[in-house]
Amino acid sequence: MAYSSAGRLRVGPTMKWEVVIGLEIHTQLATASKIFSGASTTYGAPPNSQACLVDLGYPGILPVLNEQVVRMAIKFGLATNCKISRRSVFARKNYFYPDLPKGYQISQYELPIVSGGHIDIVLDDGEIKTIRITRAHLEEDAGKSLHENFHGASGIDLNRAGTPLLEIVSEPDLRSAMEAGIYMRKIHTLVRYLGISDGNMQEGSFRCDANVSIRLKGDKKLGTRTELKNLNSFRFVEKAIEIEVERQIEILEEGGHIVLETRLYDSDRNETRPMRSKEEANDYRYFPDPDLLPLVIEDALVDELKDSLPELPDAKRVRFVKEYELSDYDAGVLTANLETADYYEEAVRSTTVASPKLVANWVQGELAAALNRDGLDIAEAKVASAELGLLAERIEDGTVSGKLAKEVFERLWHDGGSIDDIIEQRGLKQISDSGTIEKLVDDVLAQNPTQLEQFRGGNEKVIGFFVGQIMKASDGKANPKQVNAILRKKLNE
Amino acid sequence: MHDRTLALLADDLAARRVSAVELTEHFLQRIEQFDAQLNAFVTVTRDEALAQAAVADKRLAAGNATPLTGIPIAHKDIFCTQGVKTSCGSKILDNFISPYDATIVSRLKDAGAVMLGKTNMDEFAMGSSSETSFYGAVRNPWDHELVPGGSSGGSAAAVAARMVCGATGTDTGGSIRQPASLSGITGFKPTYGRVSRYGMVAFASSLDQAGTLTRTAEDAALMMQVMAGFDERDSTALTDPVPAFSSALETPWQTITIGVPENFFDDGLDEGSAQAIRDALRVFERLGATIKDVHLEHVHLSVPVYYVVASAEASSNLSRFDGVRYGHRAENIDNLTELYMRTRGEGFGAEVKRRILTGTYVLSAGYYDAYYLQAQKVRQLISDDFARAFADVDFLIGPTTPTPAFGIGQKMDDPIQMYLNDIYTIGANLAGLPALSVPCGFSGGLPVGLQLIGAHLSEPALLKVAHYFQLETDWHTRVPAAYA
Numbered sequence A: 001m002a003y004s005s006a007g008r009l010r011v012g013p014t015m016k017w018e019v020v021i022g023l024e025i026h027t028q029l030a031t032a033s034k035i036f037s038g039a040s041t042t043y044g045a046p047p048n049s050q051a052c053l054v055d056l057g058y059p060g061i062l063p064v065l066n067e068q069v070v071r072m073a074i075k076f077g078l079a080t081n082c083k084i085s086r087r088s089v090f091a092r093k094n095y096f097y098p099d100l101p102k103g104y105q106i107s108q109y110e111l112p113i114v115s116g117g118h119i120d121i122v123l124d125d126g127e128i129k130t131i132r133i134t135r136a137h138l139e140e141d142a143g144k145s146l147h148e149n150f151h152g153a154s155g156i157d158l159n160r161a162g163t164p165l166l167e168i169v170s171e172p173d174l175r176s177a178m179e180a181g182i183y184m185r186k187i188h189t190l191v192r193y194l195g196i197s198d199g200n201m202q203e204g205s206f207r208c209d210a211n212v213s214i215r216l217k218g219d220k221k222l223g224t225r226t227e228l229k230n231l232n233s234f235r236f237v238e239k240a241i242e243i244e245v246e247r248q249i250e251i252l253e254e255g256g257h258i259v260l261e262t263r264l265y266d267s268d269r270n271e272t273r274p275m276r277s278k279e280e281a282n283d284y285r286y287f288p289d290p291d292l293l294p295l296v297i298e299d300a301l302v303d304e305l306k307d308s309l310p311e312l313p314d315a316k317r318v319r320f321v322k323e324y325e326l327s328d329y330d331a332g333v334l335t336a337n338l339e340t341a342d343y344y345e346e347a348v349r350s351t352t353v354a355s356p357k358l359v360a361n362w363v364q365g366e367l368a369a370a371l372n373r374d375g376l377d378i379a380e381a382k383v384a385s386a387e388l389g390l391l392a393e394r395i396e397d398g399t400v401s402g403k404l405a406k407e408v409f410e411r412l413w414h415d416g417g418s419i420d421d422i423i424e425q426r427g428l429k430q431i432s433d434s435g436t437i438e439k440l441v442d443d444v445l446a447q448n449p450t451q452l453e454q455f456r457g458g459n460e461k462v463i464g465f466f467v468g469q470i471m472k473a474s475d476g477k478a479n480p481k482q483v484n485a486i487l488r489k490k491l492n493e
Numbered sequence B: 001m002h003d004r005t006l007a008l009l010a011d012d013l014a015a016r017r018v019s020a021v022e023l024t025e026h027f028l029q030r031i032e033q034f035d036a037q038l039n040a041f042v043t044v045t046r047d048e049a050l051a052q053a054a055v056a057d058k059r060l061a062a063g064n065a066t067p068l069t070g071i072p073i074a075h076k077d078i079f080c081t082q083g084v085k086t087s088c089g090s091k092i093l094d095n096f097i098s099p100y101d102a103t104i105v106s107r108l109k110d111a112g113a114v115m116l117g118k119t120n121m122d123e124f125a126m127g128s129s130s131e132t133s134f135y136g137a138v139r140n141p142w143d144h145e146l147v148p149g150g151s152s153g154g155s156a157a158a159v160a161a162r163m164v165c166g167a168t169g170t171d172t173g174g175s176i177r178q179p180a181s182l183s184g185i186t187g188f189k190p191t192y193g194r195v196s197r198y199g200m201v202a203f204a205s206s207l208d209q210a211g212t213l214t215r216t217a218e219d220a221a222l223m224m225q226v227m228a229g230f231d232e233r234d235s236t237a238l239t240d241p242v243p244a245f246s247s248a249l250e251t252p253w254q255t256i257t258i259g260v261p262e263n264f265f266d267d268g269l270d271e272g273s274a275q276a277i278r279d280a281l282r283v284f285e286r287l288g289a290t291i292k293d294v295h296l297e298h299v300h301l302s303v304p305v306y307y308v309v310a311s312a313e314a315s316s317n318l319s320r321f322d323g324v325r326y327g328h329r330a331e332n333i334d335n336l337t338e339l340y341m342r343t344r345g346e347g348f349g350a351e352v353k354r355r356i357l358t359g360t361y362v363l364s365a366g367y368y369d370a371y372y373l374q375a376q377k378v379r380q381l382i383s384d385d386f387a388r389a390f391a392d393v394d395f396l397i398g399p400t401t402p403t404p405a406f407g408i409g410q411k412m413d414d415p416i417q418m419y420l421n422d423i424y425t426i427g428a429n430l431a432g433l434p435a436l437s438v439p440c441g442f443s444g445g446l447p448v449g450l451q452l453i454g455a456h457l458s459e460p461a462l463l464k465v466a467h468y469f470q471l472e473t474d475w476h477t478r479v480p481a482a483y484a
Helices: A067-079 A177-193 A234-253 A299-308 A313-324 A328-334 A338-349 A356-374 A385-396 A402-415 A419-425 A434-447 A449-456 A462-473 A480-491 B006-014 B020-038 B046-062 B103-111 B153-160 B177-183 B217-227 B245-249 B271-287 B299-320 B336-347 B350-363 B369-392 B415-422 B426-431 B459-472
Strands: A009-011 A016-028 A090-094 A104-108 A114-122 A128-140 A144-146 A155-157 A164-170 A206-216 A226-231 A261-266 A271-277 B041-044 B072-076 B114-119 B166-171 B186-189 B209-214 B257-261 B290-294 B395-399 B435-443 B446-454
Touching: A016 A177, A016 A234, A067 A114, A067 A128, A067 A164, A067 A177, A067 A299, A090 B299, A114 A177, A164 A177, A177 A206, A177 A234, A177 A313, A177 A338, A206 A234, A226 A234, A226 A271, A234 A261, A234 A271, A313 A328, A313 A338, A313 A356, A328 A338, A328 A356, A338 A356, A338 A385, A356 A385, A356 A402, A385 A402, A385 A419, A402 A419, A434 A449, A434 A462, A434 A480, A449 A462, A462 A480, B006 B020, B006 B046, B006 B217, B020 B041, B020 B046, B020 B072, B020 B114, B020 B153, B041 B153, B046 B114, B072 B103, B072 B153, B103 B114, B103 B217, B114 B153, B153 B166, B153 B177, B153 B209, B166 B186, B166 B217, B177 B186, B177 B435, B177 B446, B186 B217, B186 B459, B209 B217, B217 B245, B217 B435, B217 B459, B245 B459, B257 B271, B257 B369, B271 B290, B271 B395, B271 B435, B271 B446, B271 B459, B290 B369, B299 B350, B299 B369, B299 B415, B299 B426, B350 B369, B369 B395, B369 B426, B395 B459, B435 B459, B446 B459
Parallel strands: A226 A261, B072 B114, B072 B166, B257 B290, B257 B395
Antiparallel strands: A009 A016, A016 A164, A016 A206, A090 A104, A104 A128, A114 A128, A128 A164, A144 A155, A206 A226, A261 A271, B041 B114, B166 B209, B186 B209, B186 B435, B395 B446, B435 B446
C-alpha cells in the first residue's frame, strides 16, 4: 500500500480509500494548583502525596474553579480563531472507576468555553491546509491505576486526579497519519508559545485520541470510525493511525465492516486492538454540575488576554524570513518551539557582525547536534546564545575558520570559558598572514613533485589534494580562501 | 434550665448565672436519660463537649464570648465533624471519621457553641420520617409510636425533648421544616446559598441548604448569625453581606401583605391542621397584616419535579461511596465489579437505592430530555410562580405538612404517600427561597406547623414576622409532658 500521487488517498488492492481523521488532544494546563482544589500539580511526587480531600472525593467537599485555567483556555481560543463562550457550563461525566474518586469527572459538555476556530498547518510539500477546531473544553484529569507490584490487587495514585486539562477537538479534516502528526505538532508548538502547557509528553502533559475512519474516494458520508486512545508521542500517533488505516482497508476490501469501538495502540507489537466497544460503553449521564455555577466571562477579560498574547508561531516565522532573510524552511525549524526561536534571536542580536543566516546554521547544526547528543533541552544548552553569536562573529571576521570554530564550540560546551581565550590558548586562530601561507604552499609543492607533474600535465583535480595537504600542514588553521588564492597563483606562475 | 430558650440561656451565660459546664452537664444528663427511648443521637460527644464547655467558660470569664459561647447544640450527622463519626445515617459511612470540619461546624465551634453530639437522620437525608436510618427510627417526643418527621428528625426530636438548645439540620425538600412541624418546634431553611454547603454530605446539591432547628425564631436568628455568610470553598455560596438577624427582630412591626396559596388548602390537608392555620392567619390580621389569596399555578408539580431533580443529583453525588477510599467495603472481593456491587449493595438502604436507581434512569440516554430536562423547565416555571407572587405579597403562609405526625412504619411501604408529605415544602427548595415552620396549634393532640416563605434573602424580615407571631402566641412553649 502506498500514498497515491495525489498524496492523500490510500490505494487498497482494489479500491481507493480516503482517510478521515479527527484528533482530541488533551493538554495539561501549566497551573501550580489543580483545577478545582489547591493541591499542587508538580509531577513525580510520591503516590497520593498531592491529593487533598477535594481530589480524594471526600464526603461534603466541593470544587472551586481555578481562575488560571479560564485565562489559559481563553488564550488558546484567541490563538486559534475560536469563539470564546461568554457563558459555559461544567458538567458531570458519570462512570465508576477506582481512580475516579467522585464517580464522575467534571468536564464541559454542551457548552464548552472555546469553540469554532481553525489553524493552518504546512504539509511536507509546502501546501498550507486549514484544520478546523470544533471546540476546546476544560476538564479534570483522573488518577492513575497501577496494576503491577500489588500482588493481585491494584494500586491507585490520585496525584494526577484534578489536574487541569484542555481537551482540543478537531473536525475530521485530517487526511493522513502525516497530517495528523503535523497538526498535533502545531498544537503542541502553540500551547507552549502561549505558555499554557509545558507540553511534556513523557509526563503525559500532552496526549491525544485519534478518531480514524476511511471512505471510498468521492463518498460524502463518513465511514464508521474507531477511536485510538491515549497516544502520547507524535510518532505513535502517526504509526497508530497508519496501522489502523491498513487494518480498516483490509476489513472493507474483504467485504467486512468496521465496528465502532475504542482501540488501544500497542507500540511494541505495532498493532491496535479493541479496548471496549462503544455500543456497550458507559452511558455517561452528563448533566450540569450543580456544585459549579455557569462560567461567565466578561468582555474585559477577553480583551485583556487578547492584548497579552505573545507573537504566535506563524507570525514569528514570517517575521524571521523577512527580518533575517532566512529560508521559509529555516524559519520554520527555528520557530517550531519558542525556546529555540528566543535563543536564535538573542544570538543574532548579540552580534552586529555575523550574518543571521550563519547564526541560523549554527543553531540548527552544531547546537542542535550537541543538545541531541546530550539529551538536553535548549534551556539547558551549555553554550549561551550570546556566546554562539560571538563565535559566529569570530568566523565572520576571519579570526577562526568554520571548521576550527567547531572545536571552539566543543571546548566551550564541555569546559566553558571565553571564546577568545580558547582560540588563543589552543592556537586555533586562523592563519591569514600571506607570507606564512606562501611558505606553507611552497613547502607542500616542493614535497610533492609527482602531483605537481600531474597538474602540469593538465590534471586539475590535484588542486584539492594540495589544499588538503596545506590545511593539514597548518593544523587546519590556514585561511582556506587565502590558501586557494595563493596556491592557484603559484601553480600558474 | 432546659425549659429556657437558647436566647435566654445565652443571657444567663453572659450574666454568669450559669456556667457552660453546668449547662453542658445538664443537657448531657438529659440525653442520657431520654435518648434511649428517642434514638435522636447517633453519637454523643460527652468528653469533647465538656472540654469545649470549659473553654467556653474561660472565654465568658475573659469577656471575649459570643452569644453562642457555651450553648449546647447538636449537629445533624450529615455535617462533617473532625475526629468524630459522620455517618449520614448510613451503614456505608458507619466507620467514617471525618478528617475535617464542615464550614458551619467550624463557625459554630469558633463562636464557642458546645457540640453535644451528632443527630440521627434519614439515610443520606432521603426520607420524611427519620425511619430510613441505619441506626433505627427516631421517635417523636410527643408520641413514641409516631415519627418525628425527617430527614432532620434527630435534630427535631433532640430540640423538642429539650436535650439541646438548638440543632443544625439540612433541608432539601422540607427536611428541616417538616420535622420541625411534626415535632412542635421552629425550623428555618435560609435562601439557597446563604449558608455554606462545604462539609455537608451532598444529597441534591442544587436544593440542599443548611439551617436550624430551635424552639423559637429568636433562637434561629442567633444561630444564623454565626452560620450564614460567604464561603470561598463553596462556589454556590452567596456573597451578599450577612444582615444582623437578631436586631432585625427588634424593629417595629411594619404593614405587610401575606399571600395564602389556595392550592395549599387542598383535599389532602388534615382538617385540624387547616383550622390551626386559619387561626394563625387571624393572629397576623390582628398584628395588622393584609391577607390575600394567591395561586401558584405550577406548584402541584413540585413533588414529581423534585423526585426527578433530587434523585438525578443524588445518583451522581453518591457515586463516591465505592468502598475504595473510605467507608464500608465489602469483604472477600474477587473483582472490581463485585467490589462496587457488594459494597454499595450492603452499604445503602432501600430508599437510597430507590433514589439512585430513579436518578440514574432519568439521566440516561434517551430519557434525559423527557425527565431531567423537562423537570428543570418545570422547576423554572415554579420559581417564576413564586417570583410573580412576591411582586404582590411580602410572604406566603400556609401549612408545613398535610397532616401531623404519622405512625412509625405507616408509610414505609408506600413511597408516594411518604413523598407527598413534602408537598408544601418542596416549592421553596426548587425556587431556592427562605422558609420556616413555626408551631401554630394542635390537631388531635399533635403539633401543627405554620409555614412562612419569603422572597430571596428576606431572612431578617421572615424571622421577624415569625418572632412577632411567637410574641403573640405560646405554641412554641409547649413541651411534651414527659420532657417538661
